[in-house]
Amino acid sequence: MAWDFETDDDFARELDWVDEFVREEVEPVDLVVDDPWDVRDALRNELIVPLQQQVKDRKLWACHLGPELGGPGYGQVKLGLINEILGRSLAAPIVFGCQAPDSGNAEILAHFGTAEQKQRWLKPLLNGDIVSCFSMTEPQGGADPSVFTTSAHLDGDSWIINGDKWFASTAHAAAFFIVMAVTDTNANSYQRHSMFVVPADTPGIELIRNVDGHHGYLRYNDVRVPADHILGGQGEAFVVAQTRLGGGRIHHAMRTVGLARLHFDLMCRRTLSRHTAGETLADKQLVQEAIAESWCELESFRLMVLQTAWKIDKYGDYKRVRGDISAVKAMMPRVLRNIASRALQIHGSIGISDEMPFMDAVRDSYTLALADGPTEVHLTNLARTLLRQYQPDDDVFPDYHTPRRRERAAEKFSGLLARYGVTL
Numbered sequence: 209m210a211w212d213f214e215t216d217d218d219f220a221r222e223l224d225w226v227d228e229f230v231r232e233e234v235e236p237v238d239l240v241v242d243d244p245w246d247v248r249d250a251l252r253n254e255l256i257v258p259l260q261q262q263v264k265d266r267k268l269w270a271c272h273l274g275p276e277l278g279g280p281g282y283g284q285v286k287l288g289l290i291n292e293i294l295g296r297s298l299a300a301p302i303v304f305g306c307q308a309p310d311s312g313n314a315e316i317l318a319h320f321g322t323a324e325q326k327q328r329w330l331k332p333l334l335n336g337d338i339v340s341c342f343s344m345t346e347p348q349g350g351a352d353p354s355v356f357t358t359s360a361h362l363d364g365d366s367w368i369i370n371g372d373k374w375f376a377s378t379a380h381a382a383a384f385f386i387v388m389a390v391t392d393t394n395a396n397s398y399q400r401h402s403m404f405v406v407p408a409d410t411p412g413i414e415l416i417r418n419v420d421g422h423h424g425y426l427r428y429n430d431v432r433v434p435a436d437h438i439l440g441g442q443g444e445a446f447v448v449a450q451t452r453l454g455g456g457r458i459h460h461a462m463r464t465v466g467l468a469r470l471h472f473d474l475m476c477r478r479t480l481s482r483h484t485a486g487e488t489l490a491d492k493q494l495v496q497e498a499i500a501e502s503w504c505e506l507e508s509f510r511l512m513v514l515q516t517a518w519k520i521d522k523y524g525d526y527k528r529v530r531g532d533i534s535a536v537k538a539m540m541p542r543v544l545r546n547i548a549s550r551a552l553q554i555h556g557s558i559g560i561s562d563e564m565p566f567m568d569a570v571r572d573s574y575t576l577a578l579a580d581g582p583t584e585v586h587l588t589n590l591a592r593t594l595l596r597q598y599q600p601d602d603d604v605f606p607d608y609h610t611p612r613r614r615e616r617a618a619e620k621f622s623g624l625l626a627r628y629g630v631t632l
């Protein structure tokens with residue numbers, strides 16, 4: 209029987225270091241560097257690369273990875289505790305070498321890349337020298353893969369890729385793309401697609417525009433890559449994609465705990481500082497309700513995230529925790545939105561202005577409800593997973609119907625009931 213919510217002393221010291229380092233060294237960078245993913249930006253490099261080196265020296269670099277890939281192999285629970293701190297800052301995941309989408313793309317290359325691909329992309333990616341892009345969603349739909357039309361066909365010893373992709377984050381700075389394309393139009397919707405690694409300098413890749421400055425609307429025009437640039441087998445794109453999505457989703461959730469906590473802290477500070485109608489906001493019961501509700505939501509979400517992380521460590525198999533990850537994924541936007549919205553409201557006019565972080569967090573919450581699959585799809589997956597544990601009842605009055613339960617109880621305790629003269 210081991211239920212332990214404590215952090216060991218050595219690791220607690222590391223967390224203290226991370227907390228202070230992020231507060232003092234990384235959070236200020238967020239105000240200077242617009243795009244921490246843009247490895248071509250000299251100012252970004254001057255500020256971020258030395259910080260990355262400090263993290264490497266401290267042996268906290270790429271904490272999502274096991275030692276076989278150069279990480280410390282802390283496991284997901286400890287990663288969760290670190291990510292909670294990193295979630296406060298946009299640049300922090302980059303400074304610690306565990307940012308999306310690169311963490312997931314690295315997992316794909318580690319599992320499915322050739323030795324040469326690992327040397328060419330995985331190594332510099334893990335070192336933070338390059339960034340990458342995951343290119344799956346298409347303009348006509350992202351939640352339903354059966355509508356994807358970007359295709360790849362073999363031509364001699366090359367694959368030729370054609371089609372449009374949408375909302376491909378960090379495409380503008382990426383050294384390579386992981387691209388999903390239809391390779392067999394006759395197969396069912398989950399075996400029609402294959403995954404490819406495509407170098408960013410391959411002729412034919414067109415960046416139509418950068419949506420919101422970060423998300424590429426891409427067109428692949430007869431993009432030719434060598435035959436061995438397929439990742440996994442033909443028709444196995446979904447198997448490959450699952451390698452990255454499970455980890456990616458839980459890591460976002462870990463960081464969201466930190467972002468939500470930041471907004472909770474700011475809300476509490478404001479309620480104690482602001483006076484109105486003769487008392488502080490903290491004295492008002494409706495404000496107290498906002499604080500108490502926020503704390504309950506934050507703490508229950510955090511426990512859910514950490515327990516899911518613990519299950520990943522225990523089982524070492526994302527498939528076994530698919531339901532848990534869907535639940536966490538669905539809760540994540542709700543918790544952040546609720547807490548950031550209350551923090552915004554309690555700050556009044558300054559709260560809604562761009563001089564405070566609350567509107568950004570509310571917007572982020574909508575992002576979290578879409579990226580890596582919409583909330584509705586995850587809730588549906590969760591419900592299906594849960595319902596697989598149950599059987600339909602074959603009687604119109606199921607065995608939990610009180611008269612039937614009473615009947616069984618009467619039988620079980622018949623001797624005793626007879627002695628006391630009790631009839632059920």
Ligand SMILES: Cc1cc2nc3c(=O)[nH]c(=O)nc-3n(C[C@H](O)[C@H](O)[C@H](O)COP(=O)(O)OP(=O)(O)OC[C@H]3O[C@@H](n4cnc5c(N)ncnc54)[C@H](O)[C@@H]3O)c2cc1C
Nearest residue numbers: 342343344345349350351375376377575578579580582584
């Ligand atoms: C910030 C951000 C970053 C992203 N980064 C990437 C990236 O790097 N690479 C990439 O490939 N994609 C990326 N995406 C795309 C993301 O994966 C898609 O937005 C997502 O899969 C939904 O697809 P869609 O936007 O086309 O919405 P649609 O598929 O059109 O769905 C729209 C809405 O319909 C509803 N809906 C859809 N399906 C169901 C259902 N089964 N049941 C009930 N309701 C449903 C939901 O409300 C959903 O939000 C990113 C998205 C965002 C917002």
